[in-house]
Amino acid sequence: MTALEGTGVRSEPRTMSQRLARLAGSSPTHIILGIVGLIWLVPTIGILITSFRPGADMRATGWWTILFEPRFTLANYERVLSAEGMGGAFLNSLFIVIPSTILPLVFASMGAYALAWVKFPFRDTTFLIIVAMLMVPVQVGFIPLVTAFRESGTGLLTNYGGVWLAHTAYALPFGIFLLRNFFITLPRDLIEAARIDGASNVAIFRTIVVPLSVPAIAAYGIFQFLWTWNDLLMSLVYAQRNSIQPMTVKITQLLGTYATDWSLLAAASFLVMIVPLIVFISLQRYFVQGLLAGSVK
Amino acid sequence: MTAANPPATGSGTDDAKRPGGGFPWAALIFLGPAGLLLLAFLAFPIVYTVFLSFNRGRGGEFSNWVGFDNWVRLFTQDPNFLRLGFPPSGALINNVLWIVFYVSLTVLLGLILAVMATRVRYEALIKGIVFLPQAIAATSLAIIWRFVYSPDPNTGLMNAILDIGNVGPFSVLGNPDAVNWALIAVGIWGSVGFATVILSAAIKGISSEVLEAARVDGAKETQIFWRIIVPMVSLPISVVAVTLIVNVIKLFDIIFVMTAGGPGASSRVIAFSMYQEAFPQGQFGYGAAIAVVMLLLLVPVMIFNIRRFRAEAVQS
Numbered sequence: 001m002t003a004l005e006g007t008g009v010r011s012e013p014r015t016m017s018q019r020l021a022r023l024a025g026s027s028p029t030h031i032i033l034g035i036v037g038l039i040w041l042v043p044t045i046g047i048l049i050t051s052f053r054p055g056a057d058m059r060a061t062g063w064w065t066i067l068f069e070p071r072f073t074l075a076n077y078e079r080v081l082s083a084e085g086m087g088g089a090f091l092n093s094l095f096i097v098i099p100s101t102i103l104p105l106v107f108a109s110m111g112a113y114a115l116a117w118v119k120f121p122f123r124d125t126t127f128l129i130i131v132a133m134l135m136v137p138v139q140v141g142f143i144p145l146v147t148a149f150r151e152s153g154t155g156l157l158t159n160y161g162g163v164w165l166a167h168t169a170y171a172l173p174f175g176i177f178l179l180r181n182f183f184i185t186l187p188r189d190l191i192e193a194a195r196i197d198g199a200s201n202v203a204i205f206r207t208i209v210v211p212l213s214v215p216a217i218a219a220y221g222i223f224q225f226l227w228t229w230n231d232l233l234m235s236l237v238y239a240q241r242n243s244i245q246p247m248t249v250k251i252t253q254l255l256g257t258y259a260t261d262w263s264l265l266a267a268a269s270f271l272v273m274i275v276p277l278i279v280f281i282s283l284q285r286y287f288v289q290g291l292l293a294g295s296v297k
Numbered sequence: 298m299t300a301a302n303p304p305a306t307g308s309g310t311d312d313a314k315r316p317g318g319g320f321p322w323a324a325l326i327f328l329g330p331a332g333l334l335l336l337a338f339l340a341f342p343i344v345y346t347v348f349l350s351f352n353r354g355r356g357g358e359f360s361n362w363v364g365f366d367n368w369v370r371l372f373t374q375d376p377n378f379l380r381l382g383f384p385p386s387g388a389l390i391n392n393v394l395w396i397v398f399y400v401s402l403t404v405l406l407g408l409i410l411a412v413m414a415t416r417v418r419y420e421a422l423i424k425g426i427v428f429l430p431q432a433i434a435a436t437s438l439a440i441i442w443r444f445v446y447s448p449d450p451n452t453g454l455m456n457a458i459l460d461i462g463n464v465g466p467f468s469v470l471g472n473p474d475a476v477n478w479a480l481i482a483v484g485i486w487g488s489v490g491f492a493t494v495i496l497s498a499a500i501k502g503i504s505s506e507v508l509e510a511a512r513v514d515g516a517k518e519t520q521i522f523w524r525i526i527v528p529m530v531s532l533p534i535s536v537v538a539v540t541l542i543v544n545v546i547k548l549f550d551i552i553f554v555m556t557a558g559g560p561g562a563s564s565r566v567i568a569f570s571m572y573q574e575a576f577p578q579g580q581f582g583y584g585a586a587i588a589v590v591m592l593l594l595l596v597p598v599m600i601f602n603i604r605r606f607r608a609e610a611v612q613s
Contacts (some may be wrong), residue, residue: 029413033423036410040426040486041303044433047441111331120321126328130604135595136339137547139571139588143581144345145338149359169338172331201323216558230434232550233568236577248436252554255440261443262452269437280432284425 051076051266058263076267080254088243089250093229093272095160096239096246100167100228103220106167108175108212113205116183117191127180133173141166141223142237149238162238167228173193175220182216183209219286226276247272343592346585354582367586370449377562377569378587388558388565394477395566399484400538406485407492407537411500411524414493424497428490435487439554442483446470470556473563481562483551488544492537499533500526539598546594566589 049063052072061069081087114120115127145166149156156162186209192202210217228234232248239245251268258264320436351369371378379387410427414420430438447453448468450460459465468481503526511521527534549568552558558565558573565573567587575584 024493029416033410033413033417037423037426040429040490041444042454043441043486047437047444050444052368058452060451062454062457064454064457107331107334114324114327118321118324118327120324123324128603128606131603132599133335133339134597134602135543136343137568137588137591137595139568140346140590141338141342141584142571142575142588143349143354144342147359150357151386165334168336169334172335173339176331188532191548201327204417222507224328226432230436232434232436233572236572248550250439251436255554260447260452262447265440266444269440273437275433276434277429280429290380 003191008199009054016228026199047266049283050262051261051270055261055263073283076263077271080264080267080271084254084268086247086248086250086254088269089245089247089261092239092244093248093275095127095244096163096167096235097225097228099160099164100171101221101225103164103168104171104175104224105217108220109170109179109210109217110205111172111176111203112179112183113209115180116186117204127176130173130176134177136170138166138170138174138234141170157238158241158244160239160244163235163244164240166234169230170234171224171227175224178215178220179213182213215286218283221285222279222286226279229276318340346588346592349582350586350589352582352585354580354585356579357581358532359581363582367583370583371586371590377565378567386563387560388570390566391477391564392545392548394550395481395484396542398478399488399545400541402481403485403488403492403541404488404496404534406540407496408527408530408534410489410493410521411497414497415500424490427493430487431490435550436554438483438487439551442486443470443555446479471560473560476556476560476564480551480555483555484544484548487551489543492541495537496533497528499530499584503529539601543595543598546591567594 042154046063049066050058051068052074053063054071054073054075057071058067081090115123115130145162146157149162154161156165191204192209194208199207230248231246232252235246235249236252239249247268251272254265254268320410333541351361351362351364352359353363353366355361375387379385379389403542409582410423414423415438417423444452445454446456446469447454448466450456450466453466455469459467467475469475470529507525507529508521513524516524545566546569549572550568550570552566553572556564568591571584571591572585574580
């Protein structure tokens, strides 16, 4: 790691140090941050504006000319939602994401409870194996699972089942890791007292551990929701029928057919973005928590 | 005495309370669903993928065992995966390029932005803007940048700006020499916010007395940055760097959507090759071998995580 820091440090020492030296005065800071803000905002604004521009305008001029000829339309959205099947794909995204968020939440919190508060042999070893599994790439499952799903006669590649199972399984190591580390911070006295009062593990889990861990569980839930909503690869592999594919897969198909029809592509990609943006803006606190915790994933 | 002792736990929770005294049913029930899924979908596939990497596996038919053929081909006969000429090329080399430039520049820009943002009143706003790409799908991000890079100056912002200076137009995604740099730039754009948020939290943990003392002693802001801030947040830097390296090894969506590994195979990365060889090409055995390479590349990170976790467990 130190080697990598080294490369970062040595790559551009002169310009960077000059730039940083100028930070002493404050107006360069504002200018640089202003430029940074523009570089990070403008590309997204461009696609947003294009999604509302008439197709003929899009072909004739750049989106930035909108200032001189402000014409807007919803036609791109109508077309992409109905004729191009993005509406159905939107629903498919929801059908994939909701179980793929709830199942890992339930299974990971149960498993994390066992690893945090139930004593059993090899508990620490079990946990370390799960920490190791954090790094197992989804690709390792592709060949065996696609083969097994195909030969099992269960239709798991053509119904939602395969994507649900794969998303759930590959989300568990992170969920168990995150939640177990949160659960062990709960006050021991509280849980011991409940045990002495005769509370069962199920009761302790439901009435003490889960209610006290809402922030952590919410962070994991939001993280998992966004991860599955934004996922492309798992659906490419495990959702092999058109009628069950989510928006991300649909977009790549549109790209194959209409590579330069930016009105259509802009509207489609904004439809994919809108849900995460709403989640992000309304639940930013939890989201950042989840992401900070997720930095091991 | 024992008879008079009221049973504090009347129900059958004793086995959970004192695990020495019986089979740990509670652990089995709570860990069961997760355990089964992990065994079936992670543990078993690891073994089976290694096994299948010794089979031709064409179209998913595993009848033709070929020994080390896939492995030999992968490292010596597939220029799309690894070509050790001068300059070297192939998916694996592109991953190295990504690790060197994407990781170091993302960390460096994240650090600089984190430091700069603490000095202004709109800190939350600027961090939020830079962080925004974290929330959106890599698929959308890739479309946004395909649009920016469009070779038509009446469509793509980059060529429109170059056009003002009568330069271009360039098709950066169609040029084998430029394509990897254009993609790495997109990767950096997508990840700087992540680095900024994590490093900013770490920088805020540095006591202001240390910084004040340095300023009183006449240290310049550059010296403070390199000699105090960077060393004091070296652990968060290494965590961010490791996360970004893992990102690179798993990198797929941006490549798939923006270039599909092209032009030719010049922008392929290892995760893209794995998908491409296994699914559109139907070479399951070859794909399995690439998946094993990915796993092996991540083993050092696994060890790093376990060590870090053990160290934390000892501290607490």
